[in-house]
Structure formats: C-alpha cells, structure tokens
Amino acid sequence: MVVAKQSLEELCINSIRFLAIDAVEKAKSGHPGLPMGAAPMAFVLWDRIMRFNPKNPGWFNRDRFVLSAGHGCMLQYAMLYLTGYDGVTLDDIKNFRQWESKTPGHPENFMTPGVEITTGPLGQGIANAVGLAIAEAHLAAKYNKPDCTLVDHYTYVILGDGCNMEGISGEASSLAGHLGLGKIIALYDDNHISIDGSTDIAFTEDVSKRFEAYNWHVQHVPDGNTNLEAITEAIEKAKAVTDKPSMIKVTTTIGFGSPNKGNTAGIHGAALGGDEVKATRENLGWEHEPFHVPDDALNHMRKAVERGESSEAEWNQTLATYRSKYAEEAAEFERFLSGKLPEGWEKALPTYTPADKALATRKNSEMTLNALAPVVPELIGGSADLTHSNLTELKVSGNFQKGQYENRNLRFGVREHAMGAICNGIALHEAGLVPYGATFLVFTDYMRNAIRLSALSQAGVIFVMTHDSVGLGEDGPTHQPVEHVASLRMIPDLIVYRPADGNETSGAYKVALERAKGIGSSQKQTTLLALTRQGLPNLEGSSIENAAKGAYVLSDSDGTPDIILIGTGSEVSLCVDAADKLRGEGKKVRVVSMPSWEIFEDQDASYKESVLPKAVTKRVSVEAGTTFGWGRYAGSEENAIGVNRFGASAPGGEIMKKLGFTVDHVVSKAKEVLG
C-alpha cells in the first residue's frame, strides 16, 4: 500500500507515528506499537475534543488525559510536542529514555509538564482516572452554581488489553459505574496483541459486556485505524451520556503501517530496526527525515495553542464572575488551588493528657479526622469497606454517591488496590484536595504498587492503615501485619507514622496534611499511618510538636543514660513501664518514642544527636513487627524486640504476651544489653 497525497489529517497522524518510530529507533528502546496504532484516536482527542492550554499545562479547568497503557508514552510526548507544550521539544523527543530527559520510558508527571499521571504499571491509569473524575465531580457539585459553571472538564483515558486484564482496572471500573461518573471517557485500544502475542492465548472474555455489567456506556469503533469520524462521533455520543462512564472499544492494528511487524507482538516493545523503519516509511508514503514534522502538520496541530489560550481566557472570565457573585466560595476554591492550608487549621488538632482515657490510635485518628473535617474542607476519603473498623467516617458529611457528589465520604467497596490509585488520582487532579484511603495495614499488600506510585508521583495522599500488628488478635496471621511497617518504610519518599497515643496521632496528621500540600518539603509527599486496633494510654511527654519531629525523648534520667529504649506505637508504653522498673534498680534510662523514621531522618544532625547520642551505644528497640532494619537505631537487630514469624489467632493481649511484648521481657532484654 503506497499512500498517495496525504490529507492534512493523515499527515498529522503519520507525524505522530514517525515521531514514535524515530524516537524508539534512536533510543534503541521503547514501545512503538501502541503510538502507531493509537495515533488516530490521539489525533481526534487532541485536535477535536480535548480542552487544554499548552502554554499553561496547569490550567485548572483543562480536560485530564491519562495514558493508562503508559508504555506507549511516545504517543503522549508526540502530542505534547505537536500541540505546542514548551516542556517537550523536538530535542527532548530525540532524548527519549535518556538520563534526566523529559521523555522518560514511561510517563512521569514529575518530569514532564503536561503529563498528569505517572503510568506504566498496567491498570493503574484507568483507576487514577476514576480519582480524577471523582475530584472533578466533587468540586463541580461543591462550587458550580445554576448561573455559573466553574468546574467542568472531562477525564480521557487510553487503555489497552493489558490494563483490562489487570484486576485493579476492574475494581475501579466497577466503582466508576456504580458512581455514574459520566465524565470519564475511556478509549480501549483493542489491538488484540499483548507482549506474549495474540490475546487469544489468555484473554478471550467479552470486555464490552463486562463493562456493560459495570453499568458503563459502551460503544465500538470497528475501524480505529482510519475512521476518524467514527471515533469522533463515538466520543461525542459518550459526552452526551452524562450519568454513566463511557468505554469506547476502538479496534486498531498495533504498529499500524509497519508491513512486516504490524499486528504482531514484535512491534509492542522494541525498535523496528532500520529495514523495517524504511519499509514503514515506504508503506505509509513518508518521505521525511527522522524527526521531521511537515510544516502543514505542525501548523495545524499548533492551533491547539490558540484554542487553549482562548479556552483559558473564557474560563478566567467565568472565574471573575464567580468571584464577584460568590466571594466566599471563590476564596475557598482559590485557596484550594494555591496549595495552602487554611489559616490556623492546626488548632483543630485534638490534644490529650495522661488523664485522658486510653484509646486506640484508630479512634484518635477518627477524632482527628472529624475535628479537621469542618476546618479542612479539602479532606475527602474513606475506607475499603472497613469504615467502622478503620473509623474514617466524616460525620459532617454524607456519602459520595451518584447525585451526591458534594459529599466527602467515599465508599470504596472491598477494592484496596483501586482505592490507592483513586486516591492518587484525586490528589493529582492538583486542585488541592487531600484524599485519604483506609484499610487494615496487612492489606497494604493488595495496594502496594499504588502506594509506591503515590510516593513516586508526589501525589500527597494520606493512607490510614489500622489493625497494625499481631495485637489485633483473633483474626489471625492472614490479618496480622508483621513485615508491613518496615517494608513500607523502605519505599523512597513515603512517610510512615506509627503513633503511640493521641497527641502523636494528631502530630502524624499535622505532618501528613502539610506534606500532602508540599509544606516543609521540596515536593508533595504521601504519608501512611499505622494505627492500633487496641487501646493505648496517653503518655506523659507526648505532644504534637514532638511527634512532628519523627522521634523525641519521651522521658529521661538525669545525666548520660546507660541505655536508650526506643519504641514505636503500641510498644512505647511498654518502654515507659520498663524504664520505670529499670530506674527503680538504679539504671539511667532514656525512652525515645519514634513514630516516624523518615521525619526523624529529616531533622538536623544536632537534633538527631540530642535524641540518640552516638556515645550511648546500649539500646533496645521495641516494635510489634519485624526486627529487620532496626539495627539502624538499636545498634544491632539483636537488640531489637520484634516479631520475626507469622502471627496467630488468639485474643490480642494473649498474643502480645506470647510473643514477648511484656514489661518484664523489655526489662530483661535491657539488662542483657547492659551486660
């Protein structure tokens, strides 16, 4: 097939294809197949459908785009370049997949202006998109007025067979259908090829029927390779359906245009190679040098700049009107966008004294969330079907449901992985919302990739994880975290807090909210709270300020201590009691409460030395989790009291005793270390 004179649209679409082909060829690495096949739908989206301003990628009311099939990132980079984003130049494209380039191997929101969402791990993107759409629906319900529509944009997604095989996409899509999120429009690049070959070998379900079962509006474009009108019409129809999310199955040919590798897995994730690039150029009638975009195509695509500036100007007018009519709402909305927290918000944080009743830190968390809810209206979240165990309900609000999007209690269902990605999406909507998601700590295992991506993409989420140790009791080892707290501490840029009482829980929320906004840090950060099921006494010496330093001296003897007992969470009070006993025997004992390793590491050297003086080498740590890694503070893992086995089903108090979490054991360990 030799194409005769190409239409302007063909010229644009082939420009996308060859930018991808040439970039992958130069890098000798990457995924050309998807961009070649999905170029037509991308062209339609960017040229005909989406509202965005290349000169201000952060314009609030832009449509959001998520490339859930993130390996096809050259598609996205090509679109950003062609439509005139300054952040992606032709040089950047030539630098595809190179050190510190703006065109990394998968889309990274923190590297590339115009990329909303970091994708690559399959299925995450469509779930992030549900979060983006929840954010839009919530803000629209909250701020729009009958005479002034301030919030009004769509979330577009391109996803592939791989995304649709992943469970997380099913979880998120089921919830999106339940919620009737009509502004999600997902284009399913149905090319029948995954890495292992034809989808015939592992994926023969009826995807459309499945999405109908989820209560989505489903359409099919049988010829996604050339029928731009059909794609356009399907998207317009999808926009007209406002009470259901839309899935458009767009049947395409992976690597369209490549005569020998198109429609094969061979073009999914490898450069075409010189001969096949040549053959593809011939086949598509493309006579241009590598990386050359014909002027006609570039000029046409760059009209996006003018469209975008005009869209934004129009919206700015709307905002001005809104401001004049609804000053209070506008002020809040603009504060949201500013990334600031409300003045004096932290005064709402509950404080406690030792005279206050012993409570589980999950209960302290509930009190904190509910104290903050009226003051920090950007808090929105919920639990994966454990609301009354995680204690995450905001009493000032109803449930976020179809037609009730102004509400702030999200009901995720038993869908932890989707919950994590949805929270990431809400945060990465970048309108100032601070999402939280809750489940049992052990089930971080179901959502670990979403937690990792939350940290990597600097989302700013709060994960509220309760039932944080074997102390949860009867549910047994399948429900008892052992390695979880430590394994989460390892995730770069993630903050983990395991507070010991009410004040520390408030302190943890203080840090979590600030970091979610990027306050006190060079970037937004996600925090994970590990909270107890069981009650804990309020400690003498704990405070919000202390907890916000990550670790601090809770109690001390005069002079240089003989030994330091370091505890976290439910084990700090054991350290306190053990210290009393040891002091009674004439030992000089310091107790350090260490709710957050990461925040403690963030403190300056002199503070760290003041808490854990290098000279005091006799140390014992106590934490009802693995001892793995405790050598860092205890000197050696052998000085750590912990749990290096699976738990067991029995009442929590009994398990804790059986596994050595008793004052006597801490005392005897301390004596052993003292020698």
Added chain:
Amino acid sequence: MVVAKQSLEELCINSIRFLAIDAVEKAKSGHPGLPMGAAPMAFVLWDRIMRFNPKNPGWFNRDRFVLSAGHGCMLQYAMLYLTGYDGVTLDDIKNFRQWESKTPGHPENFMTPGVEITTGPLGQGIANAVGLAIAEAHLAAKYNKPDCTLVDHYTYVILGDGCNMEGISGEASSLAGHLGLGKIIALYDDNHISIDGSTDIAFTEDVSKRFEAYNWHVQHVPDGNTNLEAITEAIEKAKAVTDKPSMIKVTTTIGFGSPNKGNTAGIHGAALGGDEVKATRENLGWEHEPFHVPDDALNHMRKAVERGESSEAEWNQTLATYRSKYAEEAAEFERFLSGKLPEGWEKALPTYTPADKALATRKNSEMTLNALAPVVPELIGGSADLTHSNLTELKVSGNFQKGQYENRNLRFGVREHAMGAICNGIALHEAGLVPYGATFLVFTDYMRNAIRLSALSQAGVIFVMTHDSVGLGEDGPTHQPVEHVASLRMIPDLIVYRPADGNETSGAYKVALERAKGIGSSQKQTTLLALTRQGLPNLEGSSIENAAKGAYVLSDSDGTPDIILIGTGSEVSLCVDAADKLRGEGKKVRVVSMPSWEIFEDQDASYKESVLPKAVTKRVSVEAGTTFGWGRYAGSEENAIGVNRFGASAPGGEIMKKLGFTVDHVVSKAKEVLG
C-alpha cells in the same frame, strides 16, 4: 416465625448455624453471618454433592473445597466436625479463635486437617481454586486413559460479595473462563451485605453478566435460604457443563434466623450477644444447649464417613487397575504424591565455568528450567504476559489451553495477583506439582499478598522475578525495583535468592525445588528468585553447592582479612574486581557472595562464623537495592552501597554508574571503612 417440627435437613442446617453462633458467642469474636446464611448450600455440598473421606482428609481424588470468604470459617469447621473429621472435635469448636487451636479466626491449611486452603484476604480463594482446577485438569489429561479414569474431582468454592469486589477474583475468573475449566463450581453467596452495610452503597454491578462475559456458565438460585432442591439442581446442572466453569449465584440472607440482626451488617463480623442468640433460638425453634448437635443430625451428617471410605476404596481399586495396566505412569503419579523428587534430578542442573559466556541470570534461569523440564515433570508454570522477558517457557511443552491441559506452559495474561494465587492453588492441590510464576520483580507489588500467603500456607511455589534492579534501564522508576528484594526478605518463611551467575542460579533452583517439596526443611517452602535483565560474568569460585548454603567465601586473601566485601546478584562481580584492586594495594580482602539471607541463616553457627567471622568488623555490602537492613551483615547501613531513591529512565549501564555501582566506588567505600 416459629418453626414447627424440623425436618432432618432443617435440623442439620440449624446445627451448622448454631455451632457458628455458639462458637462466636463463646469467643466473643468472629463472623456468624455467613455461616448462618450459607448453611443450606454447605449442607447440600457436603451431604449430597462432594466426595471426600473424613477419615483420610488427604485422599488424592477428593473434591476440593475452598471457602474464599474465609471469615465465615465457622461454616467450614462445623462441616468438618459434623461430617466426622477427627481433626475438628466439639472441643476444638469450643476453642474457636484461641491460641494454637485447630479453629483459628480464618481457615489455615497448616492448622486444620480438612482445610485445603488458607483464606481470609478476600478474592484469594477463588483464584486458588483456579489453581486447584488447573492441577486437576493437568493431571487428568496426563494420566487418565480411555479405559481408566484416575483423576476426576471437582473444585467447589463459596465466595461472597467481598471476593467479587476484589480485582484478583476478576483476573482469575477471566482466565478460568478462557481456559474452560469446567470442574470449578463456585457458589456466590449473594447476601447483599458487606461490612459497611448494603452492597447498594458500593457494589451495584451485574455480577452474573460479568461472569457471562468471562465465559462462565451462570445460574441463579433466588431462594438460597430454604430451597435445597434448587441448590442441588443448580450444582448438578453445573456439573453437566464440562467446558465452562460455573458460577451459581445463591441469594441468601446473612445471619438467617436472627430476627433483629439478620440481613444487616451487624451480624457480619460480631457475636450476636446473649439476647439475640436467645431470640434466634426461639425464632428457629432451637431448644438445644450451646454446642449441642441433635443425634439425628449428627448421625445423618456422619454418613459422610461411610460414603467417603467407600469412595476412596473404589478409587484405590481404580489405582490398582491403573498400576497394573500403566505401570510407568502409575510410578510417576505415585512419586508425585509421595512428595519426592526424581532420583538424580539435580544432575540436570547446568554448571558453568568462568570461561562460559556472560549471561543474564534470567537466561541462566531459562536454561535451568529447560534442563529440568524433561527430568522434573511436575514443573508447571509460566509468566504474566512477559514470557520472552522472564524467559520461562518450557520448550518441551506446548501451552496449557482448553483441550490441551497436558501441557505445562501456563499463559497467565497480565494478571500477576491471580498468577500468585493460582500457583498457590496448584501447589496446595498437594499432588506434587511444583508451580512457578514469573513477572518483573517490581510487580511483586501487584501480588504481594499472594506471595505472603504462599509462605504462610507452606505452598511450595517458585516465583521467578526478573529485571531485578535499576540496572534494567530505560523503562524507568515505575519498573525498577529498589526496596523489593529487601521487603521480600522480611516475609516470614519465604526464601529469597538473588544469584550472581549461572552456577548460583542453578543452586537457587536446587534449593527452591527441594524446599517446594519440603526437603531440607520442616515444611514446604516457597522461594522467590530475583534475576537480572543484564548479562553477568560467571565467577571463579561459584558453585551449586556454595550457592545452596546461602552465602559463601568466593575469594579470599591469605590470613585474616582486613575487610569483607559482601555482594549479591549483579553486584558480586563488582566486589570481585574491587577486591583485586584493593589486594593490589596490599589489603587483605575477602569476597562473600550472599545469594540468600534466609538459607545462610539456616546454616549452623560454625559455618556462618567461617564465612563472616565476628572478629572482622570492617565490611562493605554492595547490592543494587535499598540499604535498609544491610546493617545485619555490614555492621551498619552506612557501610552498605545501595539505592535509597527511586531509579530513573536511562540505559542500564549508565544508571548503574550514576548510582555508584562502579569498582572505583566500591574501592573508595572500602578504604573509607578501613579508615
């Protein structure tokens, strides 16, 4: 509603209900709602449908049962007791959820004879069931003869709304439909209640339609509370459909019989309380003491013993016939069941010398798998759509597909979480199969709970994880493991291997296969291999025997070393080169290769001291992953060279250099430590 004289069946069913009610009441903890609602379907299954032998829970040809909704475990314990399993007595039931009891808070296969599968984390069980059915289908295709059916049993599952919300159940069910696994019969306890209340708040999809989309045979029993005939007929119909898995939606009332708490979330996960227990007794006309089962009911249910013994005797006759006709196959089949590996199998393991070409350890793994495949016919497995990246294809076999179940290459699709659980199911079928599952190491985050459950339930799986560090290159931080190896080492009872070359890869497989069978260990163990994308030289001094000790001295200077360099995987050769350089400068240097922490810890104290003498405190560790925890062997994390940040997209060699994995850096670190 006061029930008049109860039929024998009602008596049996109410016995189940009250055993659950009374056990939860006594423990003041547990989940009575499911057993009360699902008692009728359980009665039908155990009394009318399933083949099993209570006096020999391990009888090979039994039907398998999985309680995917594991919180309802009192249902299962009640059935085991009532049908006459010696492992669960009335005293055990009275001891529900107590320390070391046989009736823990969720079903644990390692605690309770008759429990096939450890469940609790939702959605896992239905995916395990797919593994059980794959095992059955494979063995049936392999051993059955036109005149002798040796392998022929069903896999029954009870799952709930929670299981159906979890993505893993969708992944597994999609694959089961693709594979046409007709012997899975899943009963969906459709009670419209999850922990947070009515499923109306989060789960309104059409589950039946979704399963039809997966290509399952779907039926609905609208009255699962009383219509035993309808349940029975539906199961019989499901059995008649041999080319599709079957899902029977059985609509029930959670907590059936409880007048005030039935059909509410209040009965899902808490004891009824004295008053409601009384009201329920009255409502169901149950005049018996707590824990009393009427003789009529017990006598009836115990007929299972006779049925079971007769079923097993019949099958033993079949086996005898088979043995006489097909001696060779019978010998292999019986070896499978014995848990032994074939005589001399380890001779097939490839060995290498430094003269051999540098290969990626994923390539060594491919060679090992293919060398073992003809010798160890119980190896069966595959990849989650990364076959040619993970290099896991067995060239002696075709793909395991509908009608080709004799094959050993499983095509999991992009379904990592289901893959993990399916592998667990294949292993826990307990017929000697050794399953393996493969993906990129970073995607252990998608399947972490399945890996943990594999370790906890002593399954004996091999997880083959490739692309094990930032060294994988261009795919960037979303694909680059950093914390993964360390975070997996923390999981109790899991063995992690990160081999440095070909011999170590063979050694890792040696240990993995032995431990999968429980050889060299008190229990079956699961092993995870972390393998490189990039080529590694074959080291002087490596061997299968050395690798099988977890860590060993790879090279040494004469006399007591000044410093020990400890490396794993791709970083060992860096240590070797750095040692050469340091020795050139007169230092005495030992190089220790440490492919497996867990196996090294298993060695006796004198061996450990011989490798890492306590007296030699100057140590440096080198591993392209987090330094978290390396203090254990390096003395302090500060002596560890590693990666404590997210990776980046660039060619692998460049990233490794940028992040400090160079001989010069190891040398300078060593000098710094030497002081």
